Amino acid sequence: MRHLTAALAMVSLSLMPACAQTTGSITPTVRPAAAAPVPADPSLDVFLQRLWPQAQARGISRKTFDLAFRGVSPDPSIVALTRKQSEFSAPIWSYLNNAVGGTRIQRGRDAAAENAGVLQQIEARYGVPKEIVLGVWGMETNYGSFTGSKDVIRSLATLAQVRYRGDFFRDELLTALELIEKGHVERDELRGSWAGAMGHTQFMPSSYMKYAVDFTGDGHADIWRSTSDALASTANYLKGHGWVAGLPWGIEVTLPQGFDHKLDKASFSALSAAGVRRADGRALPSSGAGRLFYAAGHRGPVMLLTENFDVIKAYNSSDAYALAVGHLGDRIMGRAAIQADWPVSAPRLDLAGTKDLQRRLKALGFYSHDADGRIGTGTREAVRQYQLRAGEIPDGYPTPALLARMRASR
Numbered sequence: 142m143r144h145l146t147a148a149l150a151m152v153s154l155s156l157m158p159a160c161a162q163t164t165g166s167i168t169p170t171v172r173p174a175a176a177a178p179v180p181a182d183p184s185l186d187v188f189l190q191r192l193w194p195q196a197q198a199r200g201i202s203r204k205t206f207d208l209a210f211r212g213v214s215p216d217p218s219i220v221a222l223t224r225k226q227s228e229f230s231a232p233i234w235s236y237l238n239n240a241v242g243g244t245r246i247q248r249g250r251d252a253a254a255e256n257a258g259v260l261q262q263i264e265a266r267y268g269v270p271k272e273i274v275l276g277v278w279g280m281e282t283n284y285g286s287f288t289g290s291k292d293v294i295r296s297l298a299t300l301a302q303v304r305y306r307g308d309f310f311r312d313e314l315l316t317a318l319e320l321i322e323k324g325h326v327e328r329d330e331l332r333g334s335w336a337g338a339m340g341h342t343q344f345m346p347s348s349y350m351k352y353a354v355d356f357t358g359d360g361h362a363d364i365w366r367s368t369s370d371a372l373a374s375t376a377n378y379l380k381g382h383g384w385v386a387g388l389p390w391g392i393e394v395t396l397p398q399g400f401d402h403k404l405d406k407a408s409f410s411a412l413s414a415a416g417v418r419r420a421d422g423r424a425l426p427s428s429g430a431g432r433l434f435y436a437a438g439h440r441g442p443v444m445l446l447t448e449n450f451d452v453i454k455a456y457n458s459s460d461a462y463a464l465a466v467g468h469l470g471d472r473i474m475g476r477a478a479i480q481a482d483w484p485v486s487a488p489r490l491d492l493a494g495t496k497d498l499q500r501r502l503k504a505l506g507f508y509s510h511d512a513d514g515r516i517g518t519g520t521r522e523a524v525r526q527y528q529l530r531a532g533e534i535p536d537g538y539p540t541p542a543l544l545a546r547m548r549a550s551r
Contacts, residue, residue: 143186272470340364341371438538
């Protein structure tokens with residue numbers, strides 16, 4: 142999991158799923174890390190003592206283990222960063238403006254031109270459109286301009302020690318040790334994000350082991366220095382998670398007056414028969430299916446999303462992130478910006494209000510996750526089910542007015 146970046150100060154690259162598969166055999170190289178000695182942290186020492194048998198069971202030598210953690214101490218800045226992932230907290234329009242605005246579209250077009258031949262080959266081999274690969278690259282590191290400067294081992298050890306997201310980061314840490322042991326990367330080259338993501342398109346260690354490819358044929362899947370390897374690995378990742386060739390990721394649509402909002406998932410033909418139209422005036426695809434997505438409620442833009450949108454979310458589970466990847470790719474290819482107006486002046490729930498709403502939805506049996514204040518797929522679906530029961534437009538968008546009605550109904 143993602144995935145989950147360079148977009149918005151590179152905070153969204155922390156949520157890629159864990160995988161495990163070796164992608165090549167290179168003679169291991171072990172070189173002392175550049176980290177200066179620091180006083181030992183007692184709690185980290187205890188954590189490492191418990192980690193060693195698990196590392197040993199994975200074939201990690203004591204030499205590699207000691208090398209990896211030489212001079213490593215917990216990073217106190219990382220836990221705070223886990224609470225600042227803007228793709229889950231910023232208004233969707235602000236997130237998209239930052240992610241797709243500025244120079245990122247033009248830089249993407251320049252990157253597309255510079256890598257045209259490679260991107261064409263990658264699309265032909267993996268069936269993933271070049272604009273989606275470019276969208277991920279642009280979102281994650283702004284086309285390689287910022288791949289992260291934190292020590293990956295230190296980051297993963299910090300997150301694993303506090304058990305952020307359970308055992309996920311412990312497993313990623315063990316896989317990072319495997320990368321060193323098997324010679325995929327040297328210890329002092331393991332630099333990346335606060336969440337341990339690495340390279341041009343910010344692969345977690347497990348994603349590297351399963352999806353990294355040696356596109357250049359030089360014997361090394363180099364996501365750190367080889368643009369070709371990194372972009373091909375990204376396409377391989379998306380293909381591996383079920384990308385359907387020829388199916389759009391999503392389309393902005395308009396709804397007719399009196400539209401029955403209970404219709405949210407259907408074939409393109411059924412949606413067309415119900416009066417759903419593309420915002421650009423073109424016809425919906427002749428085959429396939431999708432679901433309607435109200436990113437800011439029914440008064441804002443309406444997107445018709447396909448299963449390929451969910452594939453992008455395998456990279457990072459945020460709806461906002463996946464929307465930004467797809468939209469950035471569209472803009473790079475010269476397609477129109479989102480046309481409907483965002484309800485920028487409408488009241489929004491704050492963190493405390495969102496948590497309160499989630500707790501109430503949970504008490505009513507609509508929501509089964511923690512009340513974390515993040516508006517994701519689970520929260521949206523719970524809101525939608527509540528709206529259906531209450532006879533409201535089921536757009537899945539939580540608002541202060543909705544929370545007020547829930548409080549008043551007790």
